[in-house]
Amino acid sequence: MDNKTYVHILTDTLFKKNFLLDKLIQITEMQEKYITLTPPDMDNFESSLTDKEIIIEKINELDEGFEKIYEHVKEEIISNKLNHKVAISELQNLIKQVTEKSAKLQTLELKNKKSLEIFFANKKKEIRDFKKSSETASSYYKNMMNQQLDESYFLDKKK
Numbered sequence: 001m002d003n004k005t006y007v008h009i010l011t012d013t014l015f016k017k018n019f020l021l022d023k024l025i026q027i028t029e030m031q032e033k034y035i036t037l038t039p040p041d042m043d044n045f046e047s048s049l050t051d052k053e054i055i056i057e058k059i060n061e062l063d064e065g066f067e068k069i070y071e072h073v074k075e076e077i078i079s080n081k082l083n084h085k086v087a088i089s090e091l092q093n094l095i096k097q098v099t100e101k102s103a104k105l106q107t108l109e110l111k112n113k114k115s116l117e118i119f120f121a122n123k124k125k126e127i128r129d130f131k132k133s134s135e136t137a138s139s140y141y142k143n144m145m146n147q148q149l150d151e152s153y154f155l156d157k158k159k
Helices: 003-036 042-079 085-158
Strands: none
16 A cells, blocks of 8 residues: 555545544433433433443544554655645645544543432432431331330339
């Protein structure tokens, strides 16, 4: 293959990565909606995690391929910048888009992480409150049962 083909493959790889990042952003935004629903839709949230995992694996594969091909043509691109001026410009533009989308994705992920932490803290509090009220009710019933037994004992003794 000639170097123009390799440069085209690099460009195509970045287009695919851009597309996959768009899908990741969409899924992450949907996750935000699932978390903020009352009650939160944890089933759909979990299934979206699986979808994200698949996309992330594809992005990692694209990154590995991009690195290998770039190492192969790096010398040619650097030494003949004028011959590849348009391609370099296009690659730079695509890399800028990828970087912006990655930053947006990180921001969304942090926001979702905070929302999930709040959700789990509330659930933990609910469980703790339920456990406490259950223990209180159990203690009350035990005390009531013991009082009834003690009273009947004294009544029987008086007879």
